[in-house]
Amino acid sequence: MSEIMLQQTPVVRVLPVWRAWLDRWPTPAALAAAGPADVVRAWGRLGYPRRALRLHAAATRIAHQHRNEVPNNHAQLLDLPGIGSYTAAAVAVFAFGQRHTVVDTNIRRVHARLFGAKALPAKSLTAAETRLADRLMPKDTELSVKWNQSVMELGALVCTARSPTCHECPVFEQCAWIAAGRPEPDYVPKGQSWHGTDRQVRGAMMAVLRHSSDPVPVSLLLTDRSGAEQLATRIENPGRDSAELLARLWSLPAPPEQRERALDGLVKDGLASRRDNTASLPD
DNA sequence: AACCCGTGGAC
DNA sequence: TGTCCAAGGGT
Structure with a gap:
């Protein structure tokens, strides 16, 4: 539930809604029993309301096809509506403690800087990025979970998209982007237009x-x-x-x-x- | 690959 | 004020 809410929505805005949903719909079956209109209303202003429908659809599938238990299997997670490569890995790793390669926007940015000497990752997720993340991840399962969490946190708190606080970065000395003199991005990100759309x-x-x-x-x-x-x-x-x-x-x-x-x-x-x-x- | 999909806070 | 961008997914 939290991972789908967190897709493109900051944690601070998700938290209160997430708590309310857990309170109101404690199980997949409970959410499945709700009507889509109520679900969309409860989604409120988290944005991208189609995510609410997908979460509802996922809960319905879990209730009916998975005995009301969230599958702990990566492939089965990936098969659920609204769950893509990131979310399937995140649930398998953070909820079930498994070893999977997690690649989110934070991890991509950290890797782009640390190893690619780039200010920003590629425009879209590439196979090379996934291979790199996979190769860097510790073999030990328990350690790999902490690794995924740590790299993500590093990107979220220190190696941020705008004005990263490199002076407090634990891998400052090894950063290829720093060594290269913090070069500018090689492309201009296409801003999400809004007015008039x-x-x-x-x-x-x-x-x-x-x-x-x-x-x-x-x-x-x-x-x-x-x-x-x-x-x-x-x-x-x-x-x-x-x-x-x-x-x-x-x-x-x-x-x-x-x-x-x-x-x-x-x-x-x-x-x-x-x-x-x-x-x-x-x- | 490129594009579409909400919302609001930070700078 | 306007721009950027956030624990992405689907087509």
Whole structure:
């Protein structure tokens, strides 16, 4: 549960939600018994809400096909929805104490600097990076678990993406990147655009749907600020928060086609259901 | 390989 | 203010 929540979301934001989920759904079967709408609402603003659906789907599979116990087998973990190479290894290693090669963004960055003399790892995970991580890992199982944890922590706390604190790095003396004079990155990372994107529209729509207990007229989701006034009378009991969330959605600089596309995308991803000219969280 | 998918804190 | 980026996965 925590590993899926931690995919691209910082620990400090995951912690309170994770605790609440454990309290509310202590077992895979308990989570499986919940409806996707409740799951998406409980996900709140962790971001990438499709992860909530995948976690729910994984819990369902675990409940029904694995006797309500999280498999301790790497291949079986990898087969679950929302669990890729990193998460499967992380669970096998950190939950079950097994020896597997863990390669996350922190480990990739540490290795890129320490051994590659690069400021940043490759744009996407390469086979060479996995081979290197595998080769560096201690043979002893217990030690390999600590190794994976340690390298990850080093990247998360010291060898950070921006302004690493090299003066407190335990392997400063052996760092190839330091030896090379801390050269700049050889490429410019493609920043995740946000303003004006479908994602921004989807996010605003999801905020409205999460907050609304009743189906939302599609026209309210698809209109913009110019059309909002004539529709305002259709909001029967908007509530203060709903009105604010709708206002935020309407104020986005998104043309009608983009709003349609965003809603269709949500439906396609199973994050929203649409019928009778209304939209709501998935059934 | 390249691209898509949310959200908010730090700088 | 705007940019960066975070314990990735799926297509």
